[in-house]
Amino acid sequence: MNEDNISIEELDNGDTLRTSTVNVFGNEVFTFVTGRAAVVRRWIYKIRYEHRFKRDKLVVGLGVQWRPSMANPVAVLQFCVGGRCLIFQILHANSIPRILKRFLADDSTTFVGVNNYNDSYLLMRDYGLSVNRIFELGSVSRIRRASMETLARRILGFNGIRKPQWIGRSDWDDWWLTEDQMGLPRGF
Template structure:
């Protein structure tokens, strides 16, 4: 298995956010590009949510699930979420929720809570949802554990990525245990957070498509 390469390039830095170009190059999958928005600004997070809903309105209007990769980072030993990272399509948001001063936009609250067709998938996602609820009052109405969705109950996220996507990736424990409460995240932290949310999204989409293909084949065989 050839290791996937992940690159991150800062495209723009403003008073309210940093915009990155994030690329994953993997054997057999070519190069996939993503846009990452890193911010503690509620208004920037709100715009990301509105754009995501606008881009997914066709699926939502027809009752089709909209998959969103989700993850949370915190600074050990405390388990208060420092960042909430989301990924849908080729767009990622790293919301520095601990730096937002309690300013969580209502659009984000509703996005997590009020859209039954929006499915948030992640690794150990139910624990993440519990932390978000306890510390910020955020309710995630439809959260799905990747290990359940893929049927790989004991696998690591890296193991799932290698088996299902053909991506050999590594998530740095040193970065995971770093200080996520800093005002400006390091490039390594942004890369880690985006990889977490992006892998969740890609694995969630892959699992849903595989399941749908199996169901379609079963239905065709029963005719």
Template sequence: MMDGIEECVAGFPDLYNVWFYGHRIETLVTYESSRVIEWIDETEFIHRRRLHHLVVGLDVEWRPNRYRGESNPVATLQLCVGHRCLIFQPLYCSQIPDALHRFLSDSNYTFVGVGIHTDLELLAQDHELEVANAVDLRTIAANQFNDRSLERVGLKHLAVTYMGAEMDKPRRVTLSDWARDSLTLEQIQYACIDAYFSLSSALHPCLPVTYSLCIAPERRQNTGRPPSLTKFPMVLFPFVNQKGISLKSIC
């Protein structure tokens, strides 16, 4: 399967397989503290050898504000590491687990996204969730390609222009009710891919972190346009940051 979503992994009604460019992303959708703790524990175990430079894709969604002065709280927090994604629904969680506070506030972890600092302000305001170390992908792209206009674009623009990847972001999903307790399959796929693509962009050969480690020296010339997503797929994850290079060094 190239793109799509498989409903509910057998035996786990809150698990889904989301497919993007042929890559399977195991996606947990939950508001239960115990499941969030399990996801964090499993993620840190899987990536235990590189926890000192872990990179995490982050995004949030909320119900659209339809009236002047309306300010709906963050309804979903999406985190993605490797090929695993968490979609957390804090509005229905009786008590946000300490494990999530610790995970987000770990200064060894770098959280990446587009417009991420605005997202983090909302997370702190609505749910008292603080992130210690965050990088906006637009800043990375603007520095890499010496194009300040990239600081004002969205993730879809970065995907198409600099990675050759199409992202389907239908308006009916973007403006849907993210505060509902049971997300639709379209919402789950949309939310997962946003976080996954944020992570993939940060670890893609078009950016210095991966480019300097995974591409042969004779092929590192900056042509102004990066290799396509299909040419350098996201299976590069295990090779990123093996020398301890941090996203912070290029921002």
């Protein structure tokens, strides 16, 4: 990634919650990383409250990560709405909150991403979580099997965003995710 466009300020290094503010091409993104159900509940309540007047138009970026073998369970769910992101380490969760199940199943919320139909299948297989409204971003660009970095470049004009294969195939089941896994530049 281009370091001129991305910076991070680490706010908390607790063992149950890590927060950071990342500036991506002039857009501030506040990110939570946790395995705690209480943090997930608070994040969803806050998102729903902030978007209460757009309830039928809520669009949530969704990403799912697991170890390279499809036999491994989903380890991480990634959500992003505007400038707020949540990285939920579901594999290490103390529980899966009911509000997360309702959030994913809500017919008035659309979950967007790359390869989301497969992600939806894995969430059902591993945790019984159903994602009701899925939108595949590749269909917007008319590029079948487009990567997230290709979509960021072609649709948003964000040149320089990268997700090397080694990150996608890294140890997502580790308790302490690396800066690379969280999409942060090294050394910040």
